[in-house]
Amino acid sequence: MKKILIILIPLAILALIVIKLVANKQVAEDKVYIYNADQAIPVTVTLAKNQEVNQSIQYTGTFEPFRESKLSAEVQGKVNQLFVENGSHVRAGQVLIQLDDALLKLQLEAAKVQVASLEADLKRYQVLVENDAIQGVQLEKTEVALASARIQVQTVQEQINKSQIKAPFAGIITAKLTERGDFALPSKPLLQLTDIHQLKLQLQIPESDLKFFAEGSPTQVTVPALDLTLSAKVSLVGSRGSLSKSFPVELMLNNLENQPIKAGMFGEVSLVNSLSASGIVIPSSAILGSDLQPQVYLVKNGKAILQDVKIARRMxxxxLISAGLQPGDQIISSGLINVYEGANISINQ
Known part of the structure; x- marks a missing residue:
């Protein structure tokens, strides 16, 4: 009896294990999704037809100052006086900073004394040469020395003039980068001067819309922050585009008298009537891929067919499609997640 039990018990355990494994396999197989290639994929389609498009497109850019400059000293020296602060309005030629020029003025006085002395010597030598009291070479040396001394006076005077930093144009001080007592160097910016009596609006325009921005053509610019609309003129159309096929366009406009538009504000240009067109319009959701190689799925004879198209404009x-579709084509506009080339399609009603 013991021998029989020793044989039967392992067999019973083995049988239970086999039964459990078979049951687990069946449960796992029931959970696995088996794709049926013949099953139709439900989708929603749009019928392609020609439409008239009247679209308003807005291009947004940033206002840049008409001109802006960081002012540095042409000569080195200590900053003795600073006549402006951030936000100061200045006129062209106004003195903004005075550098220490005490030593230069002393050098100028010394040079002037030298000139006066040589002029007196020159007069005496001229009399002596006329009376053959001395040789003419001495007179010539004095003339050369006098010319050199006069150049020295002009040189020092020019250095004194450059110790005053003046505004090259009228504008507003938008950055004060120094204080009284600082040491100025030709490579060190001291002030930033910004002219916003005119402004430049920088835009990026798709190549398809460049025809609306001919150089010199007038347009209207809106400043959303101020609820202002002003006249502007296209001053520049870029000759080189970006990888996304957009080109820089610059518009110039006059600021108002109190200069409410500031550099860095946003500006908008709207095109309405210029963009009227006709063609096949489809939902953006139907487009596959990028604008460089756009595609759509068509439904033909109950199957999905991939079709190349050309985009004229996004709205x-x-x-708006310019090529690749014909009126009457059935375009899959939703339910694309499971669609593939040649898939069976059922159209949702």
Whole structure:
């Protein structure tokens, strides 16, 4: 009996294990999704048809100053006086900073004394040469020395003039980068001067819309922050585009008298009537891939067919197609997640 039990018990345990493994396998197989290639994929389609498009497009850019400069000293020296602060309005030629020029003025006085002495010597030598009292070479040396001394006076005077830093144009001080007592060097910016009596609006325009921005053409610019609309003129159309096929365009406009528009504000240009067009318009959701190689799925004979298209313009949640589609084409606009080339399609009603 013991021998029989020793044989039966392991067999019973083994049988239970086999039964459990078979049951687990069945549960796992029931959970695995088996794709049925013949099953139709439900989708929503849009019928392609020609439409008239009247679109308003806004281009947003940033206002830049008409001109801006960081002012540095042409000669080195200590900052003795600073006549402006941040936000100061200055006129062209106004003195902004006075550097220490005491030593230069002393050098100028010494040079002037030298000139006066040589002029007196020159007069005496001229009399002596006329009376053959001395040789003419002495007179010539004095003339050369006098010319050199006069150049020295002009040189020192020019250095004194450069110790005053003046505004090269009218504008506003937008950055004060020094204080009284600092040491100025030709390579060290001291002030930033900004002219916003005119402003430049920088835009990036797609190549398809460049025809609306001919150089010199007038347009209207809106400043959303100030609720202002002003006249502007296209001053520059870039000759080199970016990888996304957009080109820099610059518009010039006059600021108002109190200069409410500041550099760095946003500006908008709207195109309305210029963008009227006709063509096949489809939902943006139907487009696959990028604008460089856009594609859509068509439904033909109950199957999904991949079709190359060409985008003329994007308009919010719609796209104007210029090539690749014909009126009457059925375009899959939603349910694309499971769609593939040649898939069976059922159209949601």
């Amino acid at each position: 919010e949640n719609q796209v």
